[in-house]
Amino acid sequence: MESKSKKQKMSALEQLKKFTVVVADTGDFEAMKLYKPTDATTNPSLMLSAAKLERYHYLIKEAVEHANKVATTTDEKITEAVDLLSVLFGREILNIVPGRVSTEIDARLSFDVDKSVKKALKIINLYEERGINKDRILIKLAATWEGIQAAKILEQKHNVHCNLTLMFSMVQAVACAEAGVTLISPFVGRILDWHVANTKASYDSTNDPGVISVSNIYNYYKKFNYNTVVMGASFRNIGEVKALAGCDLLTISPSLLEELENDTETITQKLNESEAKQTNIDKINIDESTFRWMLNEDAMATEKLSEGIRKFAADMVKLEVVVEDFIQILGK
Template identity: 60%
Template sequence: MSENKKTAMSSLDLLKASGTLVVADTGDFEAIAKFQPRDATTNPSLILAAAKMPQYKSVVDAALEEAKAGATLDEQVEIAMDKLFVAFGSEILKVVEGRVSTEVDARLSFDKERQIEKALKLISMYEKAGVSKERVLIKLSSTWEGIQAARELESKHGIHCNLTLLFSFAQAVACAEAGVTLISPFVGRIMDYYKAKTGQTYGPTDDPGVLSVTKIFNYYKQHGYKTVVMGASFRNTGEVLALAGCDLLTISPSLLEELDNLKDPVPVKLNAEAAKSLEVPRLNLDEAGFRWLHNEDEMAVNKLSEGIRKFAADAVVLENIIREKLQ
């Protein structure tokens, strides 16, 4: 009987039961409510998509109204952008029991001090909206400057950070050394790069993105780092299920739907206890060591740069929409 019950569960339910916290990768809080994830994560691209949906017009209009406090149009645009991110985050927190990730502007990726300043401002705005900083993860690009901004935010301000656009082992090591709360290694974008480069089609067992996250997870658990791993940027359910047992996985609504309709078994692939028996030397990276090791990974250099440009471009599109509405 228990076996029948088990097979009747969806693959999404089994994934949740594997010890993995499921996170919704969207700004659409109606979609989030449907799948009952523990957390949710957003970025400029997702907020841009949600802001264009007619059902969220009132959220956008409220942010625009508050932005009129700015003295100049540029100030108003910046206020509206911040208000929009916090407003969507606050609404998301009404439908998830855990945390929401809110991203600092990717155009600040190489400026440690301005990233810290923006993070503190966003947290202050959340607190004014009645949201505790414990329920917010500040999302920063995994540049050296972003990682050091996170180190300071975590240690001096008690603000939890999510380091995104993570592609290299060097980035993962530096994040753990900095004591950040969580990292988001991008599975699908890693696979995209190698598929384009080699022309090869990858399955879950040889997917370069899956292998990268597995290596990072095992390294963290072997050396007892507090930083947790949240696999992100999935292209198919095979990639998701190949990382069952990972601390967290952030998944788009379309893939959550597919997993909810699947009845496939979900064996645990990543195991913290098993990882402790591995023997991988611990690395300690200063800035020069980080930059060299990251630079040696052509894929990671390419995808980090591309990712920052894409998030920055979407932020500009959103700003232009806001600018037009304010004018």
């Protein structure tokens, strides 16, 4: 009888979906099919992991064959192939999820507004050439001042929706909201990592600094009626996920999706708009100098933003090496 009762209980994942849009944080199509998220998000690290798996080599071959037709030098071919590969991964994802996919701009462009905009529009064009409407795409940019300004141009001038990532502070979140960005991805786990490393303290979901940061951003947005939505990201455990039930969206790795699927603990909504509007929060006015100063004064956010950009850039270089190998092999 107990076994039957357990089977009848709704999983934590299904309960979570009642409060929050669940997004798969993966490049693995099979995981998406299994856990049925609404949206999916990728980054260079996830693409690199997927590209190493033989079952995805057909996408690399398609990207390289395209690059061989439109480019001449090896460097040009690598750039063209990597750009298209991100779109081909997105295309396959959109065949699985009903919502949107986030496609990341090269982290090496994080401090260049014009090049970020140009690359984003190229990605959108590649999608549209393959019959995919830009409304199903979120262009993912690092939440530097330049990344936020690039997103502002894309949103306002080109009607291209953006997802600002590597988000670790309220000042980044406010600047994004003021810029009219569609969505932000504050990083829960990486904030926790920094505090654990620097304080040597232990945390649970009730005092987790990453959870507190995302909760504060969510409350600020709802309090001041911003249209930008919050997608909590980078989770270390399902306790963090449960503590943010009610957040607009949560992007979750396959391993944690599996844990949630196998968990039957009752989940309650932790964040909601009506309570957020009652919170006592002061409005922050942001310009470039204020942004740079407030970010500078936040050691955690400054360090994690720089670290994240370096890591994504390094993984993009590794992905380029994988693609170059295919260019050499297919060119023989």
